[in-house]
């Protein structure tokens with residue numbers, strides 16, 4: 001062989017070795033960084049009044065809430081998920097300690113957020129270990145949640161505030177609370193929970209979607225006739241806009257409802273809702289949405305990494321049901337982008353969070369472009385779902 005040719009082969013081999021090494025290096029830097037963020041969650045002191053909900057970064061200040069806040073289940077749930085990802089027993093112990101602090105919510109009938117609180121904590125714990133106490137808490141909480149069901153409307157009431165204007169408000173987010181009910185039937189054998197969940201999902205299917213499969217945030221019902229009488233927003237830009245996380249709750253909610261019911265209408269709606277989201281002209285190239293698809297400030301509007309995490313996790317499950325690779329590729333792309341220095345919190349930040357750039361409540365100018373606990377929860381769930389494929 002000509003010496004010039006040897007040289008070319010030599011360069012090619014060296015190039016390949018260097019590229020593999022850089023890839024490995026990049027991979028290990030990235031996992032080291034994630035591990036560092038996990039450590040911050042572990043070192044956060046257990047305290048019943050201080051569930052970490054979000055944090056401002058400049059100056060650093062963690063927004064702490066008691067267990068009655070709708071977000072209390074996410075922090076224990078994230079610790080269970082980190083345990084599943086790492087196998088490190090310290091996370092399991094911490095997860096159990098935080099989970100126990102949510103038990104006092106099982107009789108709280110003033111909220112529809114029971115699923116977020118109890119299923120994301122006790123439900124995650126139950127996936128790790130067969131625990132009768134966890135099962136009892138889930139069933140008791142499901143009983144409490146069902147007291148908010150109105151059979152004329154065919155839905156579980158979401159909020160009690162604003163009752164002089166909103167007779168019976170139901171928000172699309174409420175779809176996520178149904179997982180607690182479906183599981184309560186599996187645990188107890190009592191089909192009441194499952195039936196209420198399925199009825200709620202059918203009512204939401206009928207009334208929350210626009211013709212283009214975008215979602216109204218709040219539907220207000222007449223409790224006598226059961227008919228919808230107002231379709232408005234609470235956290236979106238305006239009544240007719242598409243709030244990104246609301247669209248995410250819809251994709252996740254109908255994919256999950258299909259898991260338990262195998263109702264093809266639920267799967268069809270999950271796919272149509274995902275299509276609207278994935279193909280929207282205002283979705284940025286990296287797949288992390290602006291907080292609302294119709295904010296006129298786009299491209300200068302804040303992003304919502306929590307919506308991206310909710311959707312990514314849902315799309316892994318949707319891919320499992322459909323084998324449609326469009327969902328898989330999209331989910332992989334967004335997960336990689338979230339798991340990068342642009343969205344992961346820097347090591348120097350001390351708060352117990354993983355991701356940055358979520359938007360909680362834009363109309364109230366609250367939690368704009370900051371770390372929020374539910375973004376971490378659904379991000380970790382997406383990592384686990386990807387791993388399980």
Ligand code: GLY
Pocket residue numbers: 173235245360
């Ligand atoms: N469930 C309330 C929210 O998504 O902000």
